[in-house]
């Protein structure tokens with residue numbers, strides 16, 4: 001399938017109206033890295049570090065992690081890689097960690113909640129990341145941040161680890177950026193200081209959508225019930241874009257929906273400038289975006305909303321048939 005898009009692989013994604021949109025890829029294993037070149041992605045917008053923990057029989061050692069992360073950065077050859085710290089707990093249980101029984105694991109003790117309550121593993125992972133970067137740029141992103149204070153506490157852990165590494169005489173990363181995933185609706189309404197403090201935000205649409213509509217992403221009975229292009233959800237994303245624009249906070253979207261061309265187009269039309277997706281989606285998304293005028297799509301979205309449509313999809317599809325066929 002990537003052959004089909006080979007002619008645009010080396011091209012930057014610029015829409016018909018001249019808007020530049022960054023397209024990054026999601027990854028989690030060493031084996032994903034060759035796709036960075038094959039897909040034409042500009043970087044890794046989401047590196048899911050838990051996969052390395054899930055494929056092992058015991059807790060990896062810091063030195064192993066650090067050499068693994070260094071190899072990821074080597075393979076990226078200077079393209080940015082956003083490492084998401086461990087997103088485990090609830091359904092993603094590590095075989096070597098004590099399990100707890102939770103009535104609603106998706107709403108339970110997971111991700112940064114575990115990281116802050118039991119910081120040992122998080123500190124080890126942060127140290128491994130800092131050592132791997134050693135003089136290079138590093139992006140660290142915390143998953144499942146629900147309130148400002150969780151970000152500041154996690155950030156304080158990064159700063160403590162940085163100071164310790166400096167004391168030990170290790171070379172620090174050149175530039176370090178610390179960001180948060182926005183995947184709980186509460187964070188969208190955090191104090192504006194959060195948006196000023198955080199160095200970048202990535203919308204985790206898979207989780208954000210499940211919590212927005214109260215519809216379990218794993219449950220076949222409901223997971224396709226609400227359209228991502230539902231006007232409520234799009235307005236919500238637009239609100240996040242506005243808050244990030246007002247504070248100059250770099251924003252991207254890294255849920256699976258970013259890899260669906262029509263969804264990606266609508267996200268770009270409401271102001272997202274960076275999308276991260278599975279590598280095979282980069283070609284199709286780029287191809288569509290390059291044929292569209294975002295100002296027109298934005299108008300189609302706003303008109304549909306004004307008319308009281310439930311989803312903007314039918315209107316956008318009609319527009320696409322006439323204008324980007």
Ligand code: PEP
Nearest residue numbers: 183204205206207254255
């Ligand atoms: C998300 O929630 O959209 C996301 C990118 O993270 P994950 O799918 O790993 O939960």
Ligand code: MG
Nearest residue numbers: 183204206207
């Ligand atoms: Mg998530």
